Amino acid sequence: MKKLLFVPFFTLLAFISTATYSETVLNAPNGIKYPTGLENWRVLGTSYRTDNNTQRVILGNSTAIKASRSGKTNPWPEGSILAKLVWKNVKHPNWEEAIVPGNFIHSEIMVKNSSHYKTTGGWGYARWIGASQEPYGNDEAFSQECFSCHSKVKNKDYVFTIPAQTP
Amino acid sequence: MKKLLFVPFFTLLAFISTATYSETVLNAPNGIKYPTGLENWRVLGTSYRTDNNTQRVILGNSTAIKASRSGKTNPWPEGSILAKLVWKNVKHPNWEEAIVPGNFIHSEIMVKNSSHYKTTGGWGYARWIGASQEPYGNDEAFSQECFSCHSKVKNKDYVFTIPAQTP
Secondary structure (H helix, E strand, O other): OHHHHHOOHHHHHHHHHOOOEOOOOOOOOOOOOOEOOHHHOEEEEEEEEOOOOEEEEEEEOHHHHHHHHOOOOOOOOOOOEEEEEEEEEEEEOOEEEEEEEEEEEEEEEEEEOOOOOHHHOOEEEEEEEOOOOEEOOOOOOHHHHHHHHHHHHHHHOOOOOOOOOOO | OHHHHHOOHHHHHHHHHOOOEOOOOOOOOOOOOOEOOHHHOEEEEEEEEOOOOEEEEEEEOHHHHHHHHOOOOOOOOOOOEEEEEEEEEEEEOOEEEEEEEEEEEEEEEEEEOOOOOHHHOOEEEEEEEOOOOEEOOOOOOHHHHHHHHHHHHHHHOOOOOOOOOOO
16 A cells, blocks of 8 residues: 555546446436545636526546646647536535535536537537436437537537636 | 445445645644645535636545535534635636636635634635645734625635535
């Protein structure tokens, strides 16, 4: 175990960040698997939505975090996965000017694989609903719904998230 | 290196989560040091503030994350560190109903050490302003300002953050 102390930090981090996939959550209709440990990924940003009364944190796998921190996100590199955890907005019980996460609504990811997802701008989309993480969509066509909105930001490689400035 | 594959995941995680402190960011006036790599910590929640037009992500060190995921946060365990990264709210340029992080405002932490911080409910407070991370407060008395607000949630061990539900 002592040898561990001499393994560079980023080697360890890369090891931990290697994606594994859930064996209990069903795949999205387009075959995208739910990455286990999504909730442990590092933060890219936050967002508060007034149109559907939700707030979310946007996370990235190690490829996406590395890209965002070096400012190389247009295009995002192959293998990037961006994830959102989305909650309903509720007032904090002790500070009503603070709007905080209520019920968990869904998790969603977009996976960069330009050759595999040619018809949706190089990104594969997936969403899992609620605490039970039911895959969203009846068939592969659901991706076009995602792609339709994301086409608004085609010039940002189809990504709405602008990585938040950190110190 | 092959042996690494057999080291349990949480052993690795605990190793990575061991706090180190910045040698460039100045200590808060009460002596609290800025933990390096704060921006890599895992998410406890998010918050959108209507009173000061900011949004924030709340992160935890490994002690805090372990406590929140096992529902043991009242009291939070000794050694817990909660951190907030705070940004000004701005409208997303391509989706105006989405309010997203603008300029970085400050980072702040609260550190649980019941014996050391008896006069502020067992928590030590610190804040660093802006991208340059200037310590907030002229002298130790600044902590009373933090403590005054946090006393509203004395029955939650002085913590406003309600860990967000994740799948």
